[in-house]
Amino acid sequence: MTKDCIALIGFMGTGKTTVGKALVDYLGKDFKFIETDQIIIEMAGKPISRIFSEDGEDIFRTYEIEACKKVSKLKKVIISCGGGVVLNSININNLKKNCFIVLLTATPKEIYKRVVNEGKELRPIIDTEDPMGEIERILKYRENFYYTSADIIVDTSGKPIEKVVSNIISNLTQSEKFNFLLK
């Protein structure tokens, strides 16, 4: 099976959605942007915050496994993955079937700034008394999952979006498996 998709992984606030949409703009109209969270919202018929509060995180992760399975069958998509997809290796195994996996990173301070500005109540896993402490704790716990899942790693801290996109594109150009995406 030819790999013709890009999966963006990384913690919340690392720019997966913005970068994903900018990649679609760059690659052209053959490509579509999708988010695993959006697929989950459609499957569950309710927002992420309600899945967490009413059904719990385990049910959310079960939906997430289904969502990754679904997107791994698509062609020419740029996928913004929920920050926790790396927690279940089955997700990365499925995504790797058709995706180049790009890890976006940012400093905890930058993540805090981006996420808390949008409203922490939208992000159940850091909706605590001490969101900054929680961001640092989760990042530390997940660090190895993120780094071992990635084909390439791009830091987004203090970088304009165009720079992040051009970093990704130059990596694709160097990879024989994926440079056809750019033609």
Ligand code: S3P
């Ligand atoms: C989560 C990240 C969220 C969403 C859910 C759980 C996580 O997605 O999937 O709230 O465990 O890191 P984003 O990374 O797109 O915010």
